Amino acid sequence: MAALGQQAVASSPLRFFDRAYVAWGTVAFAYAVAFLQRMSPQTVGLDFMRDFGTDASGVAMLASSYFWGYTLMQIPAGVLVDRYGVKRVVLCSMAASVLGSAAFALSPTLFDVFVARVVVACGDALVFTALLKLVAQNFSDQRFGLMSGISQVSGYVGGVLATTPLAAAVSGFGWRACFLFIACVGVANFACASATLKSAPANYTSRTLKSVLVTSWHALGSAATWGCAMSFAAHFAVVTTLAGVWGIPMVAHYFGISPSAAGGPLLAFMVGNAIGSIFLGHAADRMQSLNAALISITLLRMVLVVMLLPALAHSFGFFYVGAVFAVLGLVAGGTVPLILKSTKHLYTAERIGVGASINTTAAGIFAGLAQPAIAFAMVTASGLDPDIGSSLRSAASDSGYAALIEILLLMSLPGLLGPLMMRRELILRT
Structure with a gap:
């Protein structure tokens, strides 16, 4: 019995270790996808102009629609993460990114494209703040600098994927198919995050938006x-x-x-x-x-x-x-x-x-x-x-x-x- 107890105690930190890193990986992956979404207009621009019969102004609209959604959500992002916790905010963020990516791939008009990209951006705007909060909660202060630095790198990986790899995929399958695939990958990551992210601690239930705003x-x-x-x-x-x-x-x-x-x-x-x-x-x-x-x-x-x-x-x-x-x-x-x-x-x-x-x-x-x-x-x-x-x-x-x-x-x-x-x-x- 004592041996079993010791084994349980020894395995518990290992399970936490694994879960903490897997949970971090799901949010870091979402941040990489967000970076890819942000930088994708320069890669899909020519195909986009051809399909919609537009010019550079259409690509500028594609980029600016993401910028406006992302900017408008920066202030609410921190308040929402501090009030509702990482899991609820990240899952909402992933859901918005998935729905927006699918809507973008299926958009019949430029107005639909604009709306879809704003939805994607509003979701993506929450990711890095949530990722930073997750690192602060799940890792010790002695590892915070390293893990926050690696979290930054995950975004750079998404930026790299938005260049030559995305261009090759768009050339072979078309931009609509590529963004539908991104949406499907997002669904898989959503399921993984749902299983691995821990729910907010009990003290979050006593918080109100007003209290968080007053503290801010x-x-x-x-x-x-x-x-x-x-x-x-x-x-x-x-x-x-x-x-x-x-x-x-x-x-x-x-x-x-x-x-x-x-x-x-x-x-x-x-x-x-x-x-x-x-x-x-x-x-x-x-x-x-x-x-x-x-x-x-x-x-x-x-x-x-x-x-x-x-x-x-x-x-x-x-x-x-x-x-x-x-x-x-x-x-x-x-x-x-x-x-x-x-x-x-x-x-x-x-x-x-x-x-x-x-x-x-x-x-x-x-x-x-x-x-x-x-x-x-x-x-x-x-x-x-x-x-x-x-x-x-x-x-x-x-x-x-x-x-x-x-x-x-x-x-x-x-x-x-x-x-x-x-x-x-x-x-x-x-």
Whole structure:
């Protein structure tokens, strides 16, 4: 009997270990699918235009419909996850993604496409916040940085699948069949998540939306909360502006090459991002001073941005720029687990959903407001007519890209101030 008892005690942690990772895997897979959905318009665009008899404006509508649904759900995402728990929110998210994918594949008109993509986006908007909450609840603080970093990588995997693999599938089977298949895969993942995700603890039943909203409102009165949001906003806006908007045009201009050839350094950035998310996420679990680490990594990012100035790029060449982007990817990937770890310490696992939503919303607003200022500065520095801003990417001069670098440095400053605002709270809660 004693032996049986010991065996039961020994097997219990193993069962929890297996279930925790399988449950995480179902939500991480949903996040990969969400990333694939977000990036798919660039891959299915030509087939989509042919089938609907539309032009680039139709593809823009396809992309913007997802953007609007995703953006509108960012604030509610954190509140819903903190109020109702991971399982209920994730299952609703998966159901919306499945129904939206199937509706998109069967859409007879552009209006139906718009509605279907909004439904998909509203579901996908909940996934990463729920994934972060799941990691905070199911894994110890000593593993939170690593698991949050790996969670980021799952999204990058979905982004990779949205390129060559999806293009090959669309070429062979058509885009409608591909999205029906994605919907079927979503159904299977829904069933797996239903079986493996744990229901919300009993204390969730006593929570109300009002209580969660009041707690969120009080959080906005804390300087540490704004410091955390500033840290993430500075990181997100700088990295997205450089790697997601101006990176390829800048490299193409520096070396007089095609955009496809200029994509090499950006590929190195993505690989570095994935590696940094895992290894620096693991390191984050062993750091004693998160605010000092955030200041150090922000300073390193600023140095790397300076290293992309036109004069240095022309002097050291293409491979130099590729190496800088690769290291910048490592730094960018490692920054996210540090900020997420800080978010968990500030908000605790109970309110981390709200914290993630505040950070994401602040980052989106900062990045969005910065873009017109960046474009104006680049146009002015390049000596261009402001009315031809649409051709800026191919016409900006070295002076224009130098102005871009200078603005990115200014945008990095909140990343130095934010950790100082968090310092006291992080020390108290670490």
